[in-house]
Amino acid sequence: MMRRICFVIFLMALPASAADTPDMRGAPFAMQGGEAVYRGVCQGCHMADAKGASGAGTYPALAGNQKLAEGGYVLSMVMNGNRGMPPFRDHFTNAQVADVVNFVRSHFGNHYKGKIREVDVQALR
Amino acid sequence: MTAPSRRSLFQMIGVVAGSAAMYHAMTELGYAEGSSFEGPIKLSRPPAGSSVLILGAGIAGMVAAMELRDAGYKVQVLEYNGRPGGRNWSLYGGDTYTELGGATQHVQFDPGQYLNPGPWRLPFHHRGILHYARRMGVAMEPFIQVNYNAYVHSPNGYGGKPQRYRKIQADFHGHVAELLAKSTRQNALDQAVSKEDREILMQALQAWGALDGNYEYKKGVASSMRRGFDVDPGGGIKSVPVPSEPLALSDLLRSGLWSAIGSGHNYELQSTIFQPRGGMGTIGKAMGANLGPLIEYNCKVTDVRQDGEGVTATYVDSRNGGAPRTARAQWCLCTIPTPILAQIPMNVGAPMKAAIDQLPYLAAVKVGLQFKRRFWEEDEQIYGGITYTSLPSTTISYPMWDYYSAGKGVLLGAYTFGRPAYLAASKSPQERIHDALRDGAKIHPQYPAEYENGVAVAWHRVPWAMGCQGAWTEEARDQHYNNLCALDGRILLASEHASRLPGWQEGSVTSALDAITRLHARVVQP
Numbered sequence: 162m163m164r165r166i167c168f169v170i171f172l173m174a175l176p177a178s179a180a181d182t183p184d185m186r187g188a189p190f191a192m193q194g195g196e197a198v199y200r201g202v203c204q205g206c207h208m209a210d211a212k213g214a215s216g217a218g219t220y221p222a223l224a225g226n227q228k229l230a231e232g233g234y235v236l237s238m239v240m241n242g243n244r245g246m247p248p249f250r251d252h253f254t255n256a257q258v259a260d261v262v263n264f265v266r267s268h269f270g271n272h273y274k275g276k277i278r279e280v281d282v283q284a285l286r
Numbered sequence: 287m288t289a290p291s292r293r294s295l296f297q298m299i300g301v302v303a304g305s306a307a308m309y310h311a312m313t314e315l316g317y318a319e320g321s322s323f324e325g326p327i328k329l330s331r332p333p334a335g336s337s338v339l340i341l342g343a344g345i346a347g348m349v350a351a352m353e354l355r356d357a358g359y360k361v362q363v364l365e366y367n368g369r370p371g372g373r374n375w376s377l378y379g380g381d382t383y384t385e386l387g388g389a390t391q392h393v394q395f396d397p398g399q400y401l402n403p404g405p406w407r408l409p410f411h412h413r414g415i416l417h418y419a420r421r422m423g424v425a426m427e428p429f430i431q432v433n434y435n436a437y438v439h440s441p442n443g444y445g446g447k448p449q450r451y452r453k454i455q456a457d458f459h460g461h462v463a464e465l466l467a468k469s470t471r472q473n474a475l476d477q478a479v480s481k482e483d484r485e486i487l488m489q490a491l492q493a494w495g496a497l498d499g500n501y502e503y504k505k506g507v508a509s510s511m512r513r514g515f516d517v518d519p520g521g522g523i524k525s526v527p528v529p530s531e532p533l534a535l536s537d538l539l540r541s542g543l544w545s546a547i548g549s550g551h552n553y554e555l556q557s558t559i560f561q562p563r564g565g566m567g568t569i570g571k572a573m574g575a576n577l578g579p580l581i582e583y584n585c586k587v588t589d590v591r592q593d594g595e596g597v598t599a600t601y602v603d604s605r606n607g608g609a610p611r612t613a614r615a616q617w618c619l620c621t622i623p624t625p626i627l628a629q630i631p632m633n634v635g636a637p638m639k640a641a642i643d644q645l646p647y648l649a650a651v652k653v654g655l656q657f658k659r660r661f662w663e664e665d666e667q668i669y670g671g672i673t674y675t676s677l678p679s680t681t682i683s684y685p686m687w688d689y690y691s692a693g694k695g696v697l698l699g700a701y702t703f704g705r706p707a708y709l710a711a712s713k714s715p716q717e718r719i720h721d722a723l724r725d726g727a728k729i730h731p732q733y734p735a736e737y738e739n740g741v742a743v744a745w746h747r748v749p750w751a752m753g754c755q756g757a758w759t760e761e762a763r764d765q766h767y768n769n770l771c772a773l774d775g776r777i778l779l780a781s782e783h784a785s786r787l788p789g790w791q792e793g794s795v796t797s798a799l800d801a802i803t804r805l806h807a808r809v810v811q812p
Contacts, residue, residue: 181549181672181681187705205649205711206386206746214386216749217366217586217604218626245625245752247646252705 195264211269224269235262255282323414329357329806342621344372346780346794348573364585366750371570373404385747394739399696400565401654403743408560414795422572429559432550433671440676443541448729455547456512460503461535463495505531546674590632592776621781625752634774641770647753649707653722655699655740661732678706679725711744718742756783
């Protein structure tokens, strides 16, 4: 009940930017598991095949990306964003973050060792 | 009306307190400020041979280009797209749009129909963009923000049946007025309201809330003059109006729909708002025509390098690559969106670089839907304005042109930010349209029978923007905003993302004017 009320409060209160509704709002992401998080959100930019895309700028490929060898780097990017990537710390639970980091590091031709745990995510909060 | 439960009362207080707190917070973020436009800019003549290279032919870049050219600067503009305008953009039938990932949409709207994927409103106090629109000879028509006959909708209220804005607003105000009148009479407000003011307050509440002679909000002529009648008054024998029954307070509170009646109170969404006749993109097109050959199109900037005497931009053809070319000037005004600029090698200092790197663009999605007939007008008497829903599509807006025409019409079928927009960007354009049709059919059952075609723009997939507007936070603004706006050697930035009007074209205009004013001061007094 309160969650719903809060959502709608923003719908109205908002002397928002150019929007009738400000960002960072909307129902929490409900998907569970790394693949579901990737399919639901991440592939919006990194694409379904994780090969990224290029226009005036580039969304980097995650497929076969050696930067993913360092799990902490991926975790930091998801949480804090950088250079075009938005921060997702306010959008995902610890489990969702850990799951999606582990998913991209073990799919799309990536076989990196070592798993990010929920406590690792929590440590960045 | 029955007395509200204690819980309901707390919720209602929360609305009022919440709004005030929210307004305060948003003011600190810079969202609620007016425009700094102070009338046409007048730059003195710069030293002979003074030159500026402008990156990006959006509103900021083109405003700067026109003013610098007029002052006597040698100006060159490089633009990624094959058209002027940037995010000032309208999609018409016959247009083709390919998003990142490769999905191509062929817009099939009828002549005269369009979608503004980006900005669509020009508040009356955004005098900068309105000044330039007028200077370009762009015709304006009113944008209807609040339509009392449009809907507010939530699956959690009234069995999911959409409610007319008029009724929700009248009933919310009426119930609140009655509660306050009761409290005043019971002397509960003695500390806040003097004895002399109490009488005035009672009168005011009666008038504001449409209360009856007993200061009650209930079925009758007074309330129906706000919320509408079951049977409207008319002429002749069948002239007797039948008042309507107000919604119960508790149902209204629990529906959440009270929260959807406030957008038009916000400074930026108050009447009068304008839209350019024929689409927002007409402004950008006119500016592009004004600048003519000063803009070089289809240029993808790959490197920006400054030295003691000037700035050199390297670029390739955005369509097919090819050999790198260069453009050079004494100064550079860069309006490239920060998610893209962050990836372009550019030798600026660490503070500006950090400011660029930390500023992503927001997610936003718009869907345009063409229908065979204007059923919202013909069946439901909705002429322009906005319906709000708590479904993911969030916003349905009705075309604010060609009212009463017999032909087709294009609805804005979805306009959403935040998490729903992230989810939509991960889907194909066809899926986004499907979702907008699914949500909209819950409000307008005519959708399935009348739908013809649509187009969906997810801003994180726009190849030349990678988002819809700078995603500032209060903390980031404290730390980085001044560094983003400061002149770094011979380079400075302008855009809505370098303004305190994020996402508004007025931010682009005032950012550009502020930037070139500072640049010019540096040029004439080195």
